[in-house]
Amino acid sequence: MNAFIALLRKDLVLYFSNRRSVIMSIAAPILIAAFFGSLFGGSGNKPANIPVAITDLDHSELSAKVVAAMRADSALDVSVASEADGLAQVKAGKLRASVTLPAGFGAKAGNALFGGADKPQIVLNYDPSQSMVLPLVRGLLTQHVMQVVSQAAFGGATSAPSAGPAFGVPFSTREIEAGSQPETRYNSYAHSFAGMGVQFILLMGVDMAVGLLLMRRLGLWKRLRAAPLSRSKLLGSRIASTALIALIVFAVIYAVAFAFFKVRIEGSVLGFVAVLVASALLTASFGLLIAALGKTPEATRGLAILATLLLVMLGGAWVPSFIFPAWLQTASLFVPTRWAIDGLDAMTWRGLPMEAALMPVVVLLGFAAAFTALAIARFQWEE
């Protein structure tokens, strides 16, 4: 029994003596649980309003009331825009849907409520990557149109007739995926390959960082430092090799996506390559920062994986960012992975031009520069 207790005690002492590992094993589940809990209701966090554009081509009193009712709805964040602008913003991923009330809506809707055959057709463009929003927007639109049209039809009466000959929904909808090409259907693999690609090249960056710490432990770093090499050459070669590996890994991941999952670059090929290169550089600088901040390979690996998982979760790689609470959606703009995934989405299934890649590329390169600067400042050169 003494031996049993001695062995048990040894394991406990060894485990708890590595404070970073202990913190990691406790912090990781707490942070991930808190993240998912907050996404799916949590402790009463208000979900983010759904950003929607509305276009009133009718300019009638009835259509104006529908627009007003939609704008007053706390579940929606409604902006008034032209039809083209609304559609463009949905395509760019800035809005979830755009609603167009057609000319003649006011005149036709009243008749249609009582069974008139000529129903006005409301156009509903929606973001196909976030199609969960569609039923909600459709339901709220129906609710508000029904209320406004009913009130108008019954002259503001507080009670409607007990029965009618043929009441019906006073409009029809034409729901259109706001994809790159009208004839091309949204391919959900495009988003998932972007998310998982970003996640796994970041994890590769963690491996490279741990490799550098192992080199230090094995004395290889001493040998490199003893050679006539500048610091910029030493760290620059590390950044270049990590970025190149990340780029190759990413290219292979997308090659498989193109070959077997029908993912296509519907937007700018140059923009797509630019986002990949920027993401690879971000990975390399992230790895260097981890190596600069890390003490031991073991403890660093755990913390770095936690940091990576948080980055990809906040970046929307696991669940779409639109279901984040409003504050988290804002916070995620400060997370580089969000820009990497958005940039890849923009260049693949969203089919956006090169300009849409510029901001993600600039942000990713900015993060890469900041990570590199911090890594250089914190790098331990002395042995």
Add this chain to the structure above:
Amino acid sequence: MLEAQGLRKAYGERVAVAGVSLSARAGEVLGLLGPNGAGKSTTVGMIAGLTNPDAGSVTVGGSTLAADEFGYKRRIGLVPQDLALFEDLPALANIELFGALYDLPKATLKKRAMAVLEMVGLADRARDQPATFSGGMKRRLNIACALVHDPDVLLLDEPTAGVDPQSRNAIFDNLEALKRAGKALVYTTHYMEEAERLADRIVIIDHGKVVASGTLAELLRVLPAAQTLAIDIEGTPELAALHRIEGVKQVAFEAGTLTIGLDDLTRSASAVLQAVAASGVAVRHLSSGRANLEDVFLALTGRQLRD
């Protein structure tokens, strides 16, 4: 070739090296001897340019780190205490990689890589990964990687740690060949036998300070006695009687062993044995030997070299 003056390094309150000076000439092996934690590796680190000294200076062939960092580093080959090898790269690729860091032309690099592999006796394993090597072979490859750029000064930080006697002898043969080739070697060790065998001059370092330096013969002169008689006994000897014997310079009794330092074994041994017998103790074992660096270290610091 190598001249270090007043090297000092402190980590917070702890002074690792406190004013170490040493020099090594071409074709000479300088032994840097001291127990673990004495400051040997920190001194080597400062000479190699890995650690910035708080004070002091080092020149190699007239170059200094401050004036000509890359020229200085090209003149030095470092053999770290750890096996600093990429285990998954073949032996030859390891050497070529480290040679490439010194900007050797491709043809020269290939030639030098094979030459150093041959020198350490690993030419037939050039394409094998170090992961498949024995400890001694890895140690030899570790040395070869530091030689590929043909440095003037070789810094060897405990290069035989954990190797079998046969491999150790092979390494010594390599180092003696390098010495004959005119290289200056700085060899750190806590094994006094290695320093005695290899080093032309020895610097003994303890608690970051040089406690003695010179040739083996010069260092042995600090001892009161050139020879020792060790007698394992049962019982307690009369030490005062032993001290009175002519030619006896030192008497110590510890853990059942009586150690007596003598000027001349032939002249004084019989008198010592008679005195021991007269004190009534039983003699279990008797041996004699000449003084060594262990004794020098003990005499200078009051501690065993391997404490």
